[in-house]
Amino acid sequence: MIPEMEQNNKRLIETLIRGRDSTTRLQDLLCRKENLNGSVSVEDLLAEILGSFSSGISMLNSSVSSENHGFLVEKMPEVYSGKKPAVKERRGCYKRRRTIDTSVITSATIEDGFAWRKYGQKEILNSKSPRCYFRCTHKYVHGCKAQKQVQKLEDGSNMYHITYLGKHTCPSITHHEVVLNFQDFKNTYHVSNSPSTITNAHIDPSVKQEVDSKGQSTDVSDIISSANDENTSPPLRWDEILGSCHEGASYMRFDHEDSCASTSSHGYMYMDYLNNDDLLSDGIGLLDQNVFLD
DNA sequence: ACTATTTGACCACC
DNA sequence: GGTGGTCAAATAGT
Numbered sequence: 001m002i003p004e005m006e007q008n009n010k011r012l013i014e015t016l017i018r019g020r021d022s023t024t025r026l027q028d029l030l031c032r033k034e035n036l037n038g039s040v041s042v043e044d045l046l047a048e049i050l051g052s053f054s055s056g057i058s059m060l061n062s063s064v065s066s067e068n069h070g071f072l073v074e075k076m077p078e079v080y081s082g083k084k085p086a087v088k089e090r091r092g093c094y095k096r097r098r099t100i101d102t103s104v105i106t107s108a109t110i111e112d113g114f115a116w117r118k119y120g121q122k123e124i125l126n127s128k129s130p131r132c133y134f135r136c137t138h139k140y141v142h143g144c145k146a147q148k149q150v151q152k153l154e155d156g157s158n159m160y161h162i163t164y165l166g167k168h169t170c171p172s173i174t175h176h177e178v179v180l181n182f183q184d185f186k187n188t189y190h191v192s193n194s195p196s197t198i199t200n201a202h203i204d205p206s207v208k209q210e211v212d213s214k215g216q217s218t219d220v221s222d223i224i225s226s227a228n229d230e231n232t233s234p235p236l237r238w239d240e241i242l243g244s245c246h247e248g249a250s251y252m253r254f255d256h257e258d259s260c261a262s263t264s265s266h267g268y269m270y271m272d273y274l275n276n277d278d279l280l281s282d283g284i285g286l287l288d289q290n291v292f293l294d
Numbered sequence: 295a296c297t298a299t300t301t302g303a304c305c306a307c308c
Numbered sequence: 309g310g311t312g313g314t315c316a317a318a319t320a321g322t
Binding site (some may be wrong): 117118120137 | 297300
């Protein structure tokens with residue numbers, strides 16, 4: 001990797017870590033107020049944010065530390081080709097991977113911005129929660145070998161233990177993906193005092209794809225745009241939101257306005273993951289994670 | 295019709 | 309032989 005790029009990535013990681021730590025402190029403060037008036041759990045929202053930070057940091061860390069520039073190149077053991085058995089009788093005849101690039105994180109959400117397809121679920125000995133197995137949606141299209149395993153923690157924290165195996169090699173995923181996701185997140189973020197319920201929303205994949213293709217990057221500390229409604233607070237800076245406690249902010253909302261295309265959308269990103277205790281047993285794959293286009 | 299998920303079976307590894 | 313990772317037929321969803 002180019003030293004300057006690596007330096008920027010390290011700075012970004014530090015920024016993400018700082019944001020995560022600030023959110024943790026905010027979580028500690030807000031949790032004492034015990035959900036005074038909300039049907040929406042502030043704790044859940046904060047846990048979601050923390051999960052996003054953790055995932056991003058983890059992915060960036062693995063990317064920075066890789067000699068192969070992140071997701072682009074990966075060495076896989078010869079024994080695991082990923083090819084289907086030639087004949088039906090050979091079903092299940094494969095070699096286990098033993099030396100593979102893995103990273104492990106604990107996150108409040110299974111969402112990480114990549115497109116996954118669930119291919120298996122297994123009850124694990126001495127574990128109440130099953131382990132779910134995911135592969136990259138683009139496995140057969142682009143030969144992407146990325147996989148992940150997800151298992152819910154048993155400590156009642158609604159956290160997930162996520163193991164990533166291999167790296168994304170599919171063309172739609174680039175090293176900058178995480179940064180751009182983060183930027184998209186940042187550019188469309190504002191805080192409102194209005195009461196509301198959490199619903200689910202997804203950014204239009206085509207819009208996202210277009211943003212990705214621009215490959216542009218801006219300073220994380222840029223002023224956050226504000227697509228206001230009548231109850232919206234004054235525009236806040238990203239570092240103001242996550243670097244300090246914003247008193248009175250009762251929920252967080254995303255508005256998506258695409259400056260490149262003539263489309264816009266708004267809503268609450270990924271917010272309905274956390275309140276669903278049955279995600280794992282019912283199939284995490286039910287979630288719409290197909291963010292990228294083939 | 296096509297794609298994604300579920301789930302029982304198969305098989306490598308310990 | 310037990311456990312965990314993967315396959316693939318059946319099923320569900322769009």
